[in-house]
Amino acid sequence: MSDPFACNEYNAVSRRKFLGGTAAAIAASSLPAFLPKVAFAQGTSTKDVLIFIQLIGGVDALTVCVPHGDPIYYSSRPTLAIPQPGSGSQFAAIDLDGYFGLPQCLNPLKPIFDNGHLGIIHAAGRDNWTRSHFDAQFMMQSDSINLTDGGWIARHLASSSQTYADAAFRGFAFTDTTPVTMVKGQQVVSTSRPESIAFGAGYADDAEIAATISRMYSRVKDESRGVVRDSKRTIDALSPLNLGSYSSAASLPYPDTLIGNALRSSAGMIKGGIGVEVLQIDWPGWDTHAGQGSVGGLLHNMLRTLADGLAAFYADMEASGRTDWTIVLLSEFGRQVEENGSQGTEHGSGGTLLTLGPNVQSGIHTTWPGLEIENRRDGVDIMPTTDYRDVLGELLRNRLHNGNVSFVLPSKPVENTGAKWFKAA
Amino acid sequence: MLTRLNDEKRPDEILDAMTQTATSRRGLLAGGLTMALGAAAGMASAQNGMAPNRSGSRPPGSGGNGNAFESGGASGGASFNRSWANSKKKLLRKISYGPTTTDVAEIDNLGYSNYLEQQLNFSAIDDSACEALVSGHCRYIHLSVAELNAIQNPEWYPGPDAMDAMAIRSAHSKRQLYQRCVEFWWDHFWIAAVKDSSFAEFQRSVIWPNAMGTFRDLLVASANHGAMMIYLDNHQSFHTQTNINYARELLELHTVGVNGGYVEADIYQVAEIMTGWGVHENLPLGRYDPNAEVFKFHPARKSPGSYTVMGQTFTSTGKQQGDDLLDWLAAHPATMRHITDKLCEWFLGRKASSAILQQVSQVWGNHGDLKAVLRVILAETNVASSLPSFKRPFHMMAGLMRECNAMPITWGKFNHLLKLNGSDTSKFPQPDGLPNGFHAWSGGMIKRFHYLTRATRGFSDFDIDPVKQALQALPNDGAKVKYINDHFFLGELPVSDQVFIRRYMKQGNRDMQTLAIALCSPTYQWF
Incomplete structure (x- = not known):
């Protein structure tokens, strides 16, 4: 095992040889035996549908929630700082509490904040951290040491009772590849455009062809079996909803953007009552190393697009009288405090997390570490003072009615934080 | 699907249930067992500190050993196991796109080793028929930038042309192993969000000529191309104003890998060494303009002084310092391991065994002789124990x-x-x-x-x-x-x-x- 050339597969085989015995014994030994017994939550009240939005690439927390009361913010960001409220700039921050504010591009979220339905969890991150996108994303999505334990959403679904016994699917991702969060999930489906998903190609006997293909997959023992089965059930469940022609119940229409369309389809699925419990939207491209454009540029436009989509969804749900939903927006990390020489920012391990919906604890939640060099991680990152896994743990307990937090989020002992960020169940 | 939802259930039971791929309990034995074996492999992977599934192409349920089929894992149950026992056909699947009856006849005629040698010695294979198809379909893909500039408004759609050329060659070239290598390096030295012309130029001047040459040449060519400099922001990395994006990925993705033994400070040293590597300024901005995003080294932007990366100090100056760094990285044992692991995943559906790594370390040399590396990886015993990969x-x-x-x-x-x-x-x-x-x-x-x-x-x-x-x-x-x-x-x-x-x-x-x-x-x- 100490062979420096030994690869993973090799070690796995060695380990199996070492363990010997029957396959069943090996299977048992591969499970985390140290985990204690846990009981399922017995709650019966309606749980929220979760919309989990991943902003991939590392969102700049200091643009999303501007510490306009801190002069170091302005000295660290000569070109990227959002101007102070009252400065007269068209891009001046919208003050929230005298110290923090929203950039103008997030103005559509201000009424939601004022309604008490927007939470900003600032200086969020994790203690075992990295500045590698890929490792950080894996940590955020799997929250486990290896993928064979599946992703955290998959584990959540597996360890909680489903809303509808006969749901076609419980988890849905607006992606063409299965997100790591849902790997190993039962009844999870991913496709980028659910409004146009179809099995057939236009043969007169499309249905028979589809049935034959499905039967072939029902005979295999790998995961494609479940994927094909769930895909077919998904098509059968979605086609009556006619998502392509769904429109908002409010006067504010959904913008024709990636996020707008995904939220529009999410609303259609939620209101369609088909039993979906978790929806995930992935939006890559937040890795702003150069030409970040916090002030009227690239990042400004992206955040505006995000805010417009969220506002449309919020209005639709409000007009529809739906209160059983929660949105969480998370990025794998944030950016460093100082801007770099390219008017961009480097990867930084501290970021921000947004929660939105009628059941979140609204407001700015932070133990703000300050931006002084000595208060930063490594002198460069915003020092995280909230571990986002604690936030997800509270989400699980309070809004998703799943008490098996240590099973879903095994990488740290998640604190029982009561109802700090989400209203109690 | 779980059947006992409101009972007390231990996490290992839940995990066990998750590892089932079947809806019915009948699936437990075959499916669950195989997946559990997969879990064992994954645990070992975690012990090595890898970030799993970044590039892992191991099919689910295969469990990471050659016996996976026997427990009904990878794709088709027992009959699948028997039918994929033929190592010649396995080689054809691994080194070509959609192997044909002609390929089978050829490998049967030549034998495994001779067929592999023929594919390795790709430039001796007459591929003129395929190249005629490529130039008929993508008229300008063979022309140099100077030749393109000499044509008034060429009907040149460089991005799609480059992809079409790759597709036509993958489908029609007799140099199938070479094309599989082209796809591999297209992926390894990934570029996106650059001008169409510079994307195409990167493929045809960096990847295609070097795909079965040496790793060093690939690495050096990629670093000396404007598309890579722009994509990873190195063109904006100056003395006193470094941008570390390229430096990080040079270590993490291109060479030694995330477990290659470097620390955060090394990334900053690499960034200093690579300052000044960028693009010509005031070049045309047109998406299809052949002159867009051309590489240039700017001496005035280079940070002066010596820098130390992973214990190695680079004392030369100017662009030479970066050249030295790239040479050193190409010869580094961690680079050899990282690239060999990725190639094994690509061609064998599994990470490199210690035996493969040891053999590759004998032939890697200072430059990473890719033909010699492939000869090791694609040896019949390795292909015989390879695992199926899912077609992208x-x-x-x-x-x-x-x-x-x-x-x-x-x-x-x-x-x-x-x-x-x-x-x-x-x-x-x-x-x-x-x-x-x-x-x-x-x-x-x-x-x-x-x-x-x-x-x-x-x-x-x-x-x-x-x-x-x-x-x-x-x-x-x-x-x-x-x-x-x-x-x-x-x-x-x-x-x-x-x-x-x-x-x-x-x-x-x-x-x-x-x-x-x-x-x-x-x-x-x-x-």
Whole structure:
């Protein structure tokens, strides 16, 4: 095992040889035996549908929630700082509490904040951290040491009772590849455009062809079996909803953007009552190393697009009288405090997390570490003072009615934080 | 699906339930067991500190050993195991797109080793027929930038042209192993969000000439190209104002790998060494302009002084310092391990064994002789114990064209269809390229079926009529199934799937629908 050339597969085989015995014994030994017994939550009240939005690439927390009361913010960001409220700039921050504010591009979220339905969890991150996108994303999505334990959403679904016994699917991702969060999930489906998903190609006997293909997959023992089965059930469940022609119940229409369309389809699925419990939207491209454009540029436009989509969804749900939903927006990390020489920012391990919906604890939640060099991680990152896994743990307990937090989020002992960020169940 | 939802249940039981792939409890024994073995492999992977599934192409349930089939894991149950025992056919699957009956005859004639040597010595293979197809379809892809500049308004769609050229060659080149290497390095030195012309120029001047040369040449060429400098922001990295994006990925993705032994401070040292590497300024901004994003080293932007990376101090100055760094990285044992691991995943569906790593370390040299490395990896004993990999959309589409011996019909359609299959470069803006493995692409299964089924109707941008006519000419169901089996499955379509197909055929003569069902079958999705 100490062979420096030994690869993973090799070690796995060695380990199996070492363990010997029957396959069943090996299977048992591969499970985390140290985990204690846990009981399922017995709650019966309606749980929220979760919309989990991943902003991939590392969102700049200091643009999303501007510490306009801190002069170091302005000295660290000569070109990227959002101007102070009252400065007269068209891009001046919208003050929230005298110290923090929203950039103008997030103005559509201000009424939601004022309604008490927007939470900003600032200086969020994790203690075992990295500045590698890929490792950080894996940590955020799997929250486990290896993928064979599946992703955290998959584990959540597996360890909680489903809303509808006969749901076609419980988890849905607006992606063409299965997100790591849902790997190993039962009844999870991913496709980028659910409004146009179809099995057939236009043969007169499309249905028979589809049935034959499905039967072939029902005979295999790998995961494609479940994927094909769930895909077919998904098509059968979605086609009556006619998502392509769904429109908002409010006067504010959904913008024709990636996020707008995904939220529009999410609303259609939620209101369609088909039993979906978790929806995930992935939006890559937040890795702003150069030409970040916090002030009227690239990042400004992206955040505006995000805010417009969220506002449309919020209005639709409000007009529809739906209160059983929660949105969480998370990025794998944030950016460093100082801007770099390219008017961009480097990867930084501290970021921000947004929660939105009628059941979140609204407001700015932070133990703000300050931006002084000595208060930063490594002198460069915003020092995280909230571990986002604690936030997800509270989400699980309070809004998703799943008490098996240590099973879903095994990488740290998640604190029982009561109802700090989400209203109690 | 769990059956005891409100009971007390231990996490290991829940995990156990999750590892089932079946809806019914009957699936527990076969499916659950295999997945649990997979879990054991993954635990070992975690002990090594890897970030799993970044580039892992191990099919789910294979468990990471050669016995996975025997427990019914990878794709088709027991009959699948028996049918994929032939190492010559396994080699054909691994080193080519959609191997054909001609390929089988050739490897049977030459023998395993001679066939592999022929593919390794790719430049000796006469490929003029394929190159004629490429230049007929992508008229300007062979021209240099100077030649392009000499033409008034060339009808030049560089991005789609480069992708089309890759697709045509994957489908029609006799240099199949070389094309598989082209796809590998396209992925390894991933670039996105650059001008179309510079994307194409990167492929044709960095990747294509070096895909089976040395790793050092690939690395050096990639670093000396404007597309890479722009994509990873190095063109904006100056003395006193470094941008570390390229430096990080140079270590993490291109060379020593995330576990290569560097720390955060090393990244900053690399960034200082690489300051000044950038692009010409005031160049045309046009998307199709051949002169867009041309590399240039700016001496005035280079940080002065010596820098130390992973214990090695670089004392030279100017651009030479970066050249020295790249040479040093190319020869580094961690780079050898990282690249060999990735190549093994690409060609064998598994990470490198310690035996392979030891043999590769003997032939890597200072530059990473890729032919010698491939000769080690593709030795018959390694291919015999290789595991099936899930076809990515590009592989599936190019392979189908090859099996049908068909040409793309319209400009850029291949790329459009590639996007519809989920392989949309704009959705993979990150420098680790396209993902591998069933997990990564399973969300696209329905789109894949849609594509394959439409292909049998002639709607997937290539001519399916020859296959249609061949099937029509055959006298009975048995002969038709044999044709499909021989031409699309190397004669190894599992019997259980043949039964479903024959049952469907009984209900009337529907040749192309039958082919559609076969192409959507589980076995076709793996190679």
